[in-house]
Amino acid sequence: MATLNEVAQRAGVTPATVSNVLRNRGRVGEATRQRVLEAVAALGYRPHLPARALAExxxxxxxxxxxxxxxxxxxxFALAVENALRRSGQFLIICNTDGDPQTGRAYLDQIAGTLxxxxxxxxxNLDFADLRATERRGAPVVLCMWERPHDPPGLPCVAVDFGLAGMLAARHLLELGHRRIGAIVGSKISGIHAARYEGFLAAMNAAGLDGARAPVLYAPDTTQGGYAATRELLARHxxxxxxxxxxDLPALGAMQAAADLGLPVPAALSVIGITDIQLARESRPALTTVAVPTVEAAELAVALLQELVEQPAKAAGRVCVTSAPELVVRGSTARPRA
Structure with missing residues (x-):
C-alpha cells in the first residue's frame, strides 16, 4: 500500500501538504491540490488512521x-454531525446506549480518548459524574440539545429553548380557538421534556386558563406511547x-389513535408536536409541529467540541444557544368544531 511520502514525492510536494489537502486544512493552491489528489488516485493511497492518531x-x-x-x-442529528465533521477530515462513531447508564459508562471507558x-x-441517560470523569481523563464532552438555556448544566453544551417550543405549540392551539386541550409528555415529570410541558403550561396560564387542570399523561417517547396515551386521554376526556x-413521535401516534377511534384529524381532533422530524412532513395529514434548529445545533456542537479538543480551558462550561424554534403549520391542526 502506498505511503504518504510516496504520494508527496509523486506530486512534488511535502508530506505536510498532502496531509493538509486530505484533511482540508491550511492554504493550498488549487493546482497543487489537484496534483496531490491525482497522486492519491494513481497510487491508491488510503490514510492509516491508527498511525495518524499516534502521530497527532x-x-x-x-x-x-x-x-x-x-x-x-x-x-x-447524526447525519448533520457527520456532515460537519467531514468538512474537517474527521469521522463519526455512533454509540447507542438504549437508555442504559451502564452501557453508556462502558462506552465512555472504552472509546473516549482512545477511539x-x-x-x-x-x-x-448518563450521570454527570461519569461525564466529568471522562473530561478529567482528557476527552472533552459536549451536551447536545440541552433544553434549558437559562439553566446551564455545568458542562459545555449546545442549548435549544424547548420551553419556548412548548409555548409556541400551545399558543397555536389557543389562537385557533381550542380550550379543551390534552397534553402528552414524552418523559417522566422531571425528565428531558419537562421544559416543553412548562412552556405549554405558561401559554395556557397566560390565556387565562388553568394549565395545571388540563388533562396530561406521561408516556414513552414513541409512536406507540403516543397512541396508547391518546386513547386513554380520550376515554377519560x-x-x-x-x-x-x-x-413528534407521540404526535404521530396520537393521529393513529384518532384514526382508529373514527376521529378525523383535524376536523374532530387537532394534534401538534415538537421537533419537525422527516416523518412529520410525510404523514397524512402532515403534522403541525414546532421545528427546532437540528442542523444548526449539530454544527455548533461539533465546533464547540473541536475547540475543547484544541483548547480545553478556553471553552470549559460554555453554553451555545441556537436560534429560536419556529412554528410550522401543516394539516393536523384547525379550528375546533362549533
Missing part, C-alpha cells in the same frame, strides 16, 4: 452517544378538541 496524539474520530438510534430524530478525541452526548405532545 489524538483520534481522528468523534463519538456521538444517543439513547436510542431507533428514534428517527437521532439519525437526522474518539471527544464525545457528543444526546439524551443518553371525550370532549377534548386538541392534543399537545412534547415530541
Amino acid at each position: 496524539g489524538r483520534a481522528p474520530t468523534i463519538a456521538l452517544m444517543v439513547s436510542s438510534i431507533a428514534n428517527p430524530f437521532y439519525p437526522e 474518539s478525541a471527544g464525545v457528543l452526548v444526546m439524551n443518553a 371525550p370532549d377534548l378538541t386538541a392534543v399537545f405532545t412534547t415530541n
Whole structure:
C-alpha cells in the first residue's frame, strides 16, 4: 500500500501538504491540490488512521452517544454531525446506549480518548459524574440539545429553548380557538421534556386558563406511547378538541389513535408536536409541529467540541444557544368544531 511520502514525492510536494489537502486544512493552491489528489488516485493511497492518531496524539474520530438510534430524530442529528465533521477530515462513531447508564459508562471507558478525541452526548441517560470523569481523563464532552438555556448544566453544551417550543405549540392551539386541550409528555415529570410541558403550561396560564387542570399523561417517547396515551386521554376526556405532545413521535401516534377511534384529524381532533422530524412532513395529514434548529445545533456542537479538543480551558462550561424554534403549520391542526 502506498505511503504518504510516496504520494508527496509523486506530486512534488511535502508530506505536510498532502496531509493538509486530505484533511482540508491550511492554504493550498488549487493546482497543487489537484496534483496531490491525482497522486492519491494513481497510487491508491488510503490514510492509516491508527498511525495518524499516534502521530497527532489524538483520534481522528468523534463519538456521538444517543439513547436510542431507533428514534428517527437521532439519525437526522447524526447525519448533520457527520456532515460537519467531514468538512474537517474527521469521522463519526455512533454509540447507542438504549437508555442504559451502564452501557453508556462502558462506552465512555472504552472509546473516549482512545477511539474518539471527544464525545457528543444526546439524551443518553448518563450521570454527570461519569461525564466529568471522562473530561478529567482528557476527552472533552459536549451536551447536545440541552433544553434549558437559562439553566446551564455545568458542562459545555449546545442549548435549544424547548420551553419556548412548548409555548409556541400551545399558543397555536389557543389562537385557533381550542380550550379543551390534552397534553402528552414524552418523559417522566422531571425528565428531558419537562421544559416543553412548562412552556405549554405558561401559554395556557397566560390565556387565562388553568394549565395545571388540563388533562396530561406521561408516556414513552414513541409512536406507540403516543397512541396508547391518546386513547386513554380520550376515554377519560371525550370532549377534548386538541392534543399537545412534547415530541413528534407521540404526535404521530396520537393521529393513529384518532384514526382508529373514527376521529378525523383535524376536523374532530387537532394534534401538534415538537421537533419537525422527516416523518412529520410525510404523514397524512402532515403534522403541525414546532421545528427546532437540528442542523444548526449539530454544527455548533461539533465546533464547540473541536475547540475543547484544541483548547480545553478556553471553552470549559460554555453554553451555545441556537436560534429560536419556529412554528410550522401543516394539516393536523384547525379550528375546533362549533
